[in-house]
Each structure stands twice: as structure tokens, then as C-alpha cells.
Amino acid sequence: MSASDDKDHSSNSKIEEFKPGFVIKVVQFNIVLYASCFWIQQSCFPYMSKKLGVDTITYGYLQTAFAVAQLAGGPVFGRFGDLFGARAALSIAFGSGVLTYAMLGLATSVPMLFFSRFLSIFLACMQGSQMVITDLVPVERRADALGKLGLFYGIGMVIGPTVGGQITKTFGEEAAALTAATGSLVSIFITLYFVPKHVKHVKAEDQNVANVFSISEITKVLACKGAAFLMAVKIVVGIPIGVLQSVFSRVAMDQFELPANYNGFVMSYIGIVTMLVQGVGVGVLTKKYSDMSLMKFGTVIATCAYLLISQVTGIYQFCVAIFPLIVGMTTMQVVIGAALTKTVASRDTGTMIGLSMATNSIIRAVSPTMGGYMLEMLGYPSIGYTGVVICGIVSALLFMY
Structure with missing residues (x-):
């Protein structure tokens, strides 16, 4: 941790009541619980939407509605966290989860499904946790620490x-969604009891609502050297994987004919691979290679993986083909995320993480509708071919950069 960061921490009396290592462990545990709840509802959502008569294109609109809500809330949430602290930000994030999942569990019509998506506007638990980790670890360990956070998210994803699949099979989709809401409520209590109010120094005069919604304060971090370039790369290479993620549940049902519980097993497999890459692979790679080298590695691997994915005809082939894609894309996402926080001062890390997460929301806003039309009009292989073209072009540009 830098000297300036130490000074900031020592000037905030709240930090003295909590050991940073303990706070990190609490955040990691809460991420496991958050990811578990998120993926419980994620695994039941496609089946619940199908039960209510949602077709492929409307399902894409539902995914887009979720992404738009996240896009609107992410940057503001990041700025709020910078000014008002970790405890308040994380409590709001988990509260948004309670409302989102509860509304999904109570939904009896398509409009209620859409409303549940819009309630997720501040469902930024991963973003809030990344803000805490970023402020508590030294710069040189940041990528590894954020990767470890991804490891705990992966545990929840498993x-x-x-x-969720078993609850859905035994008690129904509604019970699964309400279980997720209950888990998020538990996370609120953990946050209020164990997470300090602030993990970095904030000037008292900055703590007002007007500063939270200041567009100029939020967007000025993009002017920092290298930030715009990293954002652009993250968005472009994220579109193909976003398309694949948004339609996978429907592909699993319609093309691979998987029941809900087997769909859950496949998602768990993806979670295990992601967990290993984030928790072990990223830490090893970042010690040996530069950020640019890892970005080049990620795009080359992803290009080859998309070509394999375009050719699969069964679920076992898909599980083989998805492995190198997870390795390449996960490495890139962690490296780019950590690199973005290094481009700004410590007081603005939350805002930068908010904008970084907003790029994920942009991808999620575009991908579901795009994926729905591609699946309906061009078929499943078109998704893989799109990834080959996009990642191939980005890879070539990175080698020329």
C-alpha cells in the first residue's frame, strides 16, 4: 500500500476499529453469498420467463432491461461509494438484490418480470466489493487480489x-427466487455489522448528494492516460462473450435439450473453471507477464475458442470448447479491471470501477437483443463466428499497437 494510501487510512478513525485483513475476509464471504443468490435466480429465470410465455426476442429485451438498469446505476453507485463509504454502498447493493429477487419470485406476468429487472439498478455487489478490495491492498497486488475476489464469486457461481436447479425442480421457480432474496437480506446484516463505514479518507465537504450525481466528476476519470483505450478494448471483446452468455440458457434448453438441473451443472462447471483461472492463474501470470502481453494472450486464445464453439453439436463438445474461452477472457477482464484502477488517484477508484462495470452493462444491454436475433435468424453457429471476427481483429490491433 502506498504512503498516501496509508495516510488516508490513518486519518479515518473508523479504519482503526477494523483490521483490513478481516474486512477483506468478510467481503469475500459476502461475495460467495451474493454470487450464490444471483445464480440461483439466474438459473430459474429462463424457465420462469418461458412459463409466462416469453419468446426468444422478448427474453432478449428482459436481459437488455437488466443491463440498462445496471448501466444507469453503476457509475452513480461508484461515486456514492467514494463519498459515503463501503458500508452504505454495499447495503444499498444488497438491498437492491432483495427487491429484485423478491419481485421475480412474486411475478405473475411479463410486466412484473420487466419491473424486477429495473429494480436491479443498484445491484452492484461485485462492484462495491471491488471498491473495498482496491482501497485495502497495495497497487502491485491489486490484480491478484481482484482475481481472488473473482475466485470467491466463482465459488458462489458453482x-x-x-x-437453484434443485430448488426449482423440487419446489418451483418462485421458491428459488425467494430463496435468493432471503440470502441477500442476510448479506445486508453482515455488511451493517462487520464492514466499516469508510475504508479511505473522504473530505467532509465532498459528502453531499450533488457530488454523487456530478457527471463531470464521474466522467473526468476517462481523461486519465490509458483509461479510454482500456475501456474500448474491454467493450469490444466483451460483446461476443456477452451474446453467448445471454442466450446460453435458451441454447441449453432448445438445442442441447437440457433440463433445469443439468443446466445448473453446466453453469457450475463454468464457475469452477472461472474460479481456478481467477484464483490461481491470474496471480501466477501477472507476476511473470505485462498487462499488454496478457491482453494479447487473451484475445488469441478467445479467437481460437470461438471457432471451436461455432462447430459444437452437443453439450460435452461445448464444455470442452468453452474451457479456453474462459481462460482467455477471464484473464483479460481481471487484468484490464486492475489496470483501470491504476490510472486514477485513490480517491477516484470507486468511480473508475463504476465506469468499468458500466461497460459490462453496455455489453449486457446490447448482447441479449443481438443474441436473440442471431439465434432466431442465423442459428447458434453465428455466435461463434462473430467472436472469431471481433477477437481476431482486436488481437491484430493489439499486436500492432
Whole structure:
């Protein structure tokens, strides 16, 4: 941790009541619970939407509605966290989860499904946790620490679909969604009791609502050296994987004919691979290679993986083909995320993370509708071919950069 960061921390009396290592462990545990709840509802959502008569294109609109809500809330949430602290920000994020999942569990019509998506406007639990980790670890360990956070998210991603699939099979989709809401409520209590109010120094005069919604304060971090370039790369290479993620549940049902519980097992497999890459692979790679080298590696691997994915005809082939894609894209996402926080001062890390997460929301806003039309009009292989073209072009540009 830098000297300036130490000074900031020592000037905030709240930090003295909590050991940073303990706070990190609490955040990591809460991420497991959050990811479990998110993927419980994620595994039941496509089946619930199908039960209510949602077709492929409307399902894409539902995914887009979720992404738009996240896009609107992410940057503001990041700025709020910078000014008002970790405890308040994380409490709001988990509260948004309670409302989102509860509304999904109570939904009896398509409009209620859409309303549940819009309630997720501040469902930024991963973003809030990344803000805490970024402020508590030294710059040189940041990528590894954020990767480890992804490891704990991966644990929840393994637990969630498996538990969600079994709850859905035994008690129904509504019970699965309400279980996720209950888990998010538990996370609120953990946050209020164990997470300090602030993990970095904030000037008292900055803590007002007007500063939270200041567009100029939010967007000025993009002017920092290298930030716009990293954002652009993240958005472009994220579109193909976003398309694949948005339609996978429908592909699993319609093309691979998987029941809900088997769909959960596949999602758990993806979670295990992601967890290993984030928790072990990223830490090893960042010690040996530069950020640019890892970005080049990620795009080359992803290009080859998309070509394989375009050719699969069964679920076992898909599980083989998805492995190198997860390795390449996960490495890129962690490296770019950490690199973005290094481009700004410590007081603005939350805002930068908010904008970084907003790029994910942009991808999620575009991808579901795009994926729905591609699946309906061009068929499943078109998704893989799109990834080959996009990642191939980005890879070539990175080698020329």
C-alpha cells in the first residue's frame, strides 16, 4: 500500500476499529453469498420467463432491461461509494438484490418480470466489493487480489446454479427466487455489522448528494492516460462473450435439450473453471507477464475458442470448447479491471470501477437483443463466428499497437 494510501487510512478513525485483513475476509464471504443468490435466480429465470410465455426476442429485451438498469446505476453507485463509504454502498447493493429477487419470485406476468429487472439498478455487489478490495491492498497486488475476489464469486457461481436447479425442480421457480432474496437480506446484516463505514479518507465537504450525481466528476476519470483505450478494448471483446452468455440458457434448453438441473451443472462447471483461472492463474501470470502481453494472450486464445464453439453439436463438445474461452477472457477482464484502477488517484477508484462495470452493462444491454436475433435468424453457429471476427481483429490491433 502506498504512503498516501496509508495516510488516508490513518486519518479515518473508523479504519482503526477494523483490521483490513478481516474486512477483506468478510467481503469475500459476502461475495460467495451474493454470487450464490444471483445464480440461483439466474438459473430459474429462463424457465420462469418461458412459463409466462416469453419468446426468444422478448427474453432478449428482459436481459437488455437488466443491463440498462445496471448501466444507469453503476457509475452513480461508484461515486456514492467514494463519498459515503463501503458500508452504505454495499447495503444499498444488497438491498437492491432483495427487491429484485423478491419481485421475480412474486411475478405473475411479463410486466412484473420487466419491473424486477429495473429494480436491479443498484445491484452492484461485485462492484462495491471491488471498491473495498482496491482501497485495502497495495497497487502491485491489486490484480491478484481482484482475481481472488473473482475466485470467491466463482465459488458462489458453482453453488448457486446447482442449488437453484434443485430448488426449482423440487419446489418451483418462485421458491428459488425467494430463496435468493432471503440470502441477500442476510448479506445486508453482515455488511451493517462487520464492514466499516469508510475504508479511505473522504473530505467532509465532498459528502453531499450533488457530488454523487456530478457527471463531470464521474466522467473526468476517462481523461486519465490509458483509461479510454482500456475501456474500448474491454467493450469490444466483451460483446461476443456477452451474446453467448445471454442466450446460453435458451441454447441449453432448445438445442442441447437440457433440463433445469443439468443446466445448473453446466453453469457450475463454468464457475469452477472461472474460479481456478481467477484464483490461481491470474496471480501466477501477472507476476511473470505485462498487462499488454496478457491482453494479447487473451484475445488469441478467445479467437481460437470461438471457432471451436461455432462447430459444437452437443453439450460435452461445448464444455470442452468453452474451457479456453474462459481462460482467455477471464484473464483479460481481471487484468484490464486492475489496470483501470491504476490510472486514477485513490480517491477516484470507486468511480473508475463504476465506469468499468458500466461497460459490462453496455455489453449486457446490447448482447441479449443481438443474441436473440442471431439465434432466431442465423442459428447458434453465428455466435461463434462473430467472436472469431471481433477477437481476431482486436488481437491484430493489439499486436500492432
